[in-house]
Amino acid sequence: MRSKQSVRIANGAQTPVAQIPRLDYDTFADAVLAEFDSGSRVAAYFAAPETDGRLELYAVMARERHANFALFRTPLGERFQSLTPNCPQLHLFEREIAEQFGVIPEGHPWLKPVRFHASWRTGHDAWGRDPEAHPRPGDMEFYQVEGDGIHEVAVGPVHAGVIEPGHFRFQCHGEQVLHLEISLGYQHRGLERLLVGGPHPAGDRQMETIAGDTTVAHMTAYSKVLEGLAGQPAPPRAQAIRALGLELERLANHVGDIGALSGDVGFLPTAAFCGRLRGDYLNLTALLCGSRFGRGLVRPGGVGFDLDGGLDRQLLATLDGVQANTLGACRLFFATPSVLGRLEGVGRVSRSTAEDLGLVGLAARACGVPRDGRFFFPTGVYKESFDEMITDELGDVFARARVRHREIEVSLSLTRRLLAALPDGEIARPLGQLAPDSLALSLVEGWRGEVAHVAITGGDGRFRRYKIVDPSFHNWSGLAMALRGTQISDFPLCNKSFNLSYCGFDL
Amino acid sequence: MLRVIAERLRQGYQTGQFPLVEPQLSPRFRGLPELTPECPPGCAECVSRCPFGACDLQEGALALDLGRCLFCADCPACPQGFIHFTPDYRLAVRNRELLWRQPAKGLNLAWPLAPEPRRLFGRSLKLRQVSAGGCNACEADCNVLGTLVFDLGRFGIQFVASPRHADGLLVTGPVSANMHQALLATYEATPAPKLVIAVGACAIGGGPFRGSPEVASGLDSLLPVDLFVPGCPPHPYTILDGLLRLLGRRKTG
Numbered sequence: 001m002r003s004k005q006s007v008r009i010a011n012g013a014q015t016p017v018a019q020i021p022r023l024d025y026d027t028f029a030d031a032v033l034a035e036f037d038s039g040s041r042v043a044a045y046f047a048a049p050e051t052d053g054r055l056e057l058y059a060v061m062a063r064e065r066h067a068n069f070a071l072f073r074t075p076l077g078e079r080f081q082s083l084t085p086n087c088p089q090l091h092l093f094e095r096e097i098a099e100q101f102g103v104i105p106e107g108h109p110w111l112k113p114v115r116f117h118a119s120w121r122t123g124h125d126a127w128g129r130d131p132e133a134h135p136r137p138g139d140m141e142f143y144q145v146e147g148d149g150i151h152e153v154a155v156g157p158v159h160a161g162v163i164e165p166g167h168f169r170f171q172c173h174g175e176q177v178l179h180l181e182i183s184l185g186y187q188h189r190g191l192e193r194l195l196v197g198g199p200h201p202a203g204d205r206q207m208e209t210i211a212g213d214t215t216v217a218h219m220t221a222y223s224k225v226l227e228g229l230a231g232q233p234a235p236p237r238a239q240a241i242r243a244l245g246l247e248l249e250r251l252a253n254h255v256g257d258i259g260a261l262s263g264d265v266g267f268l269p270t271a272a273f274c275g276r277l278r279g280d281y282l283n284l285t286a287l288l289c290g291s292r293f294g295r296g297l298v299r300p301g302g303v304g305f306d307l308d309g310g311l312d313r314q315l316l317a318t319l320d321g322v323q324a325n326t327l328g329a330c331r332l333f334f335a336t337p338s339v340l341g342r343l344e345g346v347g348r349v350s351r352s353t354a355e356d357l358g359l360v361g362l363a364a365r366a367c368g369v370p371r372d373g374r375f376f377f378p379t380g381v382y383k384e385s386f387d388e389m390i391t392d393e394l395g396d397v398f399a400r401a402r403v404r405h406r407e408i409e410v411s412l413s414l415t416r417r418l419l420a421a422l423p424d425g426e427i428a429r430p431l432g433q434l435a436p437d438s439l440a441l442s443l444v445e446g447w448r449g450e451v452a453h454v455a456i457t458g459g460d461g462r463f464r465r466y467k468i469v470d471p472s473f474h475n476w477s478g479l480a481m482a483l484r485g486t487q488i489s490d491f492p493l494c495n496k497s498f499n500l501s502y503c504g505f506d507l
Numbered sequence: 508m509l510r511v512i513a514e515r516l517r518q519g520y521q522t523g524q525f526p527l528v529e530p531q532l533s534p535r536f537r538g539l540p541e542l543t544p545e546c547p548p549g550c551a552e553c554v555s556r557c558p559f560g561a562c563d564l565q566e567g568a569l570a571l572d573l574g575r576c577l578f579c580a581d582c583p584a585c586p587q588g589f590i591h592f593t594p595d596y597r598l599a600v601r602n603r604e605l606l607w608r609q610p611a612k613g614l615n616l617a618w619p620l621a622p623e624p625r626r627l628f629g630r631s632l633k634l635r636q637v638s639a640g641g642c643n644a645c646e647a648d649c650n651v652l653g654t655l656v657f658d659l660g661r662f663g664i665q666f667v668a669s670p671r672h673a674d675g676l677l678v679t680g681p682v683s684a685n686m687h688q689a690l691l692a693t694y695e696a697t698p699a700p701k702l703v704i705a706v707g708a709c710a711i712g713g714g715p716f717r718g719s720p721e722v723a724s725g726l727d728s729l730l731p732v733d734l735f736v737p738g739c740p741p742h743p744y745t746i747l748d749g750l751l752r753l754l755g756r757r758k759t760g
Contacts, residue, residue, distance in 0.1 A: 116685055117721060137685040157689045160668035162636040162650045164643055165686060186685045187640050190721030201558035205577050205715040205739070212644025212740065269511045275654035276521055279743075283533065289580060290535035293644045295739065296580025304580050305535065325518050332514045503642050506683075 005031045006070040008063070011377040014228040014440035017456060020058075020071050028057070028074035029083055035061045035070055036087050041358050043069060043443060043452045045093035047076055047101050048465035051458060055101055058467075060441060060454060064376040069441060076101075078124070082108035089358030092473060098126040100192075112140045115185035115506050120193065137185050138167050145171040145178050153488060157186045164502035172488055180483040180491075182476050187506035195466040199226060199300075199434075208295050211470055211504030213253055216245040216285075216294040217446030218468075221453040224379070224442035226300040229434040229457060236423040238302035239380030244418045245285065245297045247411045250447035252281035253499075254404040254411070255326055260496045261401055262333055265342040273329035280322045284315060302428025312419045319419075323412050330405050343398035347482035347494035350395060359478045361449015361471045363498055366403045367395035373445035385417060400497040434461040446471060448500065470504030522658050526757055530596070530744045537578045537592035538742075540571055542610040546589040553584035559708075559717060562590075565607050573598060573614075574606040574711035574725075577739040599736045599749025603727050606711070606735060617734055619755030624700055628674050629754050631663045634704070635673035635697060639690045640722055641680030644740040645707035649677060651743050664750055670694075675702030675733070681709035681722035682729060694730055702753075704734040706746060711735055 005027065007020045023031065044060040055076040060069050076097075082105035084091045094105040095114050102124025105111065111126070116137040119125045129135055137157070144152070151172050157165035165186040171179040191206060207222040208215045220242050227233055234242070259274025282292035289297040289305045296304045307315070333339055349359070354367035364371040368391055374382045375389040390406040392399035434457055441454045449471030458464040479498045483491060523530065532538075551569060553562035561575040562584050571590065582590055599617045600606055608614060619625055638646050652659040653666065667673050670693045682690060694703070705726040708714035712725045726732055736749045751757040 134684050136688075157686065158637055158670075158693050162638075162646055162653075162666050164638045164641065164646065165689065186683065186689065187638075187680070188683055188685055188721055189640050189681060189716045190719040191716070194716070194719055201556075201583060202715055204581075205559070205579065209642040209644070209709075209715050209739075212642030213647060215644070269515060272655050273514070273518055275651070276656050279651055279654060279656055286533040286536060288535070290533055290537050291578075291580070292648070292742070293740065295578075299581060328514050328517055332510060335510065501643065503640070 006072050008066070008068045008070050009441070010068050011373075012224045012228050012233070012379050012442045014231075014435060014438045015071065016435070017437050017439050020073050020439065023072060023074045025074050025080055028059070028072055029081065031072055032059050032061065032083065033086055035063070039065060040070065042089055042093065043450070044441070044454050044467050044469045045090060046454070046465070046467045047097045047103070048456055051464070055103065057097070058439075058454070060452070062377070062443070064371070067377055071439065076103055079104045079106050081106055084108050084110075088356045089474070092477070102126050113185065115188040117185070117188055117190065138183050140183065142169045142183070143171070143179060143181050149173055150178075166502050168491075170483070170488055170491075175487045175489065177483045177486055177488050177491075180480045182480055184476070184502060184505050187503040189503070189507065191507040192466060192468060195463055198463045198466065204299065210468060210507065211472070211501040212293055214249065214446045214448065214451065214470070214501065214504065216242070216249045216298060217444045217451045219294070219298040220246065221442045221444040221451045223298055223300040224444070225440045225453045225455045226431060226434065228440035228442065229438060229455065229461070230431040231435065232301070232429060232431060234302045234380075235426050235429060236380075237425045238427045240418055240422050241303045241305070241307065241427065242298055243381045244415060245288065245294050246444070246446070247415045247418070248281055248285045248288075249294060251408060251411050251415070252278050252285070253447040254408050255281060257404055257496065257499050258330060258333060258401060260499070261343070261397070261493065262339070264493045264496050265339055267333065267336060267339050270329050270333040273325065277322060277326050277329060284318060284322070287311065287315060287318070299428060301431045302426070304428070306427045307422060312422060316416065316419050319412070319415065326408060326412070330408065334402070334405060340398065342493070343401055344396060346397045346490050347486055347497060348394060348396040349478055349482050353481050354395065354478065357477045357481070358474050360474045361445070362400060362403045362407065363449065363475050363478050365389070365391045366399035368393050371449070373443045373450045377443050381418065385414060397493055397497040436461045448472060449475065468507060470501055472500040472502075472505040475500055476505060522655050525657070525744065525747065526751060532594060532596060532742065532744070536594055536596070536742070537580065539593045539595040539598060539614060540573070540576055540578065540590055541593060541608065542569065542571060543589045543591060544611065546610055552586070553590065556586075557584040559715065565609065568609055570607040570609045572607055572712070573737040574603065574735060575708060575717070576737065577708055577715060596742050596745045597748050598738060598741065598745050599734055599752060601734060603711075603725070603732070603735060606737060617749055617752040620733075620753055624702075625755055627700065628702070629756070632675070632750070632754060633665050633667045633673050634675055634677045635670045635693065636666050636677045636679070637690055637693050639678060639680040639686035639710075640683035640716070641707065641709060645679035645709070648740045648743045649679070649706065649746060652747055657743055657747060659747070662751060662754070662756065670696040671698070673697050673701070675704060677704045677706055678710050678726055679706050681713045681716045682726060684721050687723070687729075691729070702733045703730045704736065704750075705732045706736045707741060708737060708739045711737060714739060
């Protein structure tokens, strides 16, 4: 029965849109909720205008146990019944649809703007705002706690550190945080709208700057979508070099985060070591492609740089010293009682909260939720070379630090294996025509978590809709929940332990 | 404590010798782009081919705009390959117009501040960093200047937590519409005299998002900019070189 309601496709595959059954909304809602009940979760959930301008709602459900994705679609009118009350992990997706297209999810318990931009359909604004004026960021009703001794703390958009902007509103009783509301959108650059009608020549560089610290993961996801639409996977050697870029990206950020956590608890030796070591990993990426952030490394059809002229041996040799210093800096951090005392039990997220909110990546794994695209939806070299998914139990700052530490060890070993056994052959093939009227998706495990991209093409093979879901889109709610019941002075530590992207969320 | 000392001895002294010793960058690093002498006069194909508008005619002659150039590895502008990237990481200039680079002409690198601001800031420059739509790459390469490899503090330069404590702003990102007001408010909150530094292609001219209705066309249309540091993102040494030049602490050339 259910096979008639959805199409199932693998990571990196495509399907003609016409093959996805068009359900009426009630059937769609029942089918999506039935998927949730059987253990699936949302990877992407978005509206797309049809060629005639009418809206359709698409659900992309990740089915970990089956290593595939179920696709559902339904026509969308001006209003639809919100599924958030039955399925909390849809809350932001439904808000996003309301903001982008001015359709109202009725019964949504928390219907507020996500990024504070005007509706894409002029004249249809979910909040009835002035179509002539740009919406003001943060202009919404914040959740408020009232009573004796309750006070509110507002932080941002401009923060004290060298970081991206966002607004945080704490409801506090004394030092204790009762609730944190996070209002973003300050980094919104209008990306998804720029992509309509693509692939454009500027698209590659826009993908690489969705979230600059996740350049390789986003660019790989984009490339795989295009390769899926063209029906030509990248050559094996290119896939191995992409995995190398991804693991170096993971190493740089995980090592940097251990250093940042160390700095936040006032343990300066590891903070100083890791701050430097992070740069060493970035420089390894620069040896590969000239850019510390992997710009230009991945291109649709393959990769832009090969490991020729003994570069693989040079990378391995450099890695020897960097690896020894990394492990030493981490060992010191986890062997210092005053550090552990500051991390343990702080900012806890329960496993059930993580599952309800649909957290992804290391934040989910730290709560004991097994979620890793390299393990469940592997493509390329990960099919054979990755079986070491790391999880932890308690979901606190310590667990998020320890997951990073163990993943550093796994990535180091994986990087060495990749460098020692690169497949021979070409590194890129020019892409052919993109399939018209098709939907392609790809999911890549970036260092924060899964990066999901979905493209829908029109009759001319160009993007009718391009949807990007950065892991931060799932995970910011997890940070808000982590703060409940903690002291406000623990916020920087909790925030670092998630280290989410503002621009990846804001797009 | 003993473990800390032992680990510190094992890791060794790691602070770089810059600016006394030039940095060793990746052989694949893409620095200052130039039009090669073979670039035929009259051909302006790159003007329409660069998706970011980095090639244009200036007074009838072809020029490369370092402010818009994203230093793409697969530079799509010239199919004949007459644009190439030199390993020169020094790119910072004082005026927007100086970023237009014509064939066979050198780059007029940033000159020092006038004597009075140089007296004020030359030995102590506190900057407030504002990310206004930045992708966190420029931000990360500013942050890294504080690590012990670069050790920004030894030059008297420091990123501070409040604009009230700052001598200037270092801005990254294409200035998203949603950060416009906060950026101007942060500038207002900085006491005069103050500097403004635009770091990265986004801040200078919108970068990959140029043309989006959600971003500005360049920081210099909003604030008076004292230093432009091109790149996507600029290498940390490019930023550091620019800051030191501004303070008159780099030999010219």
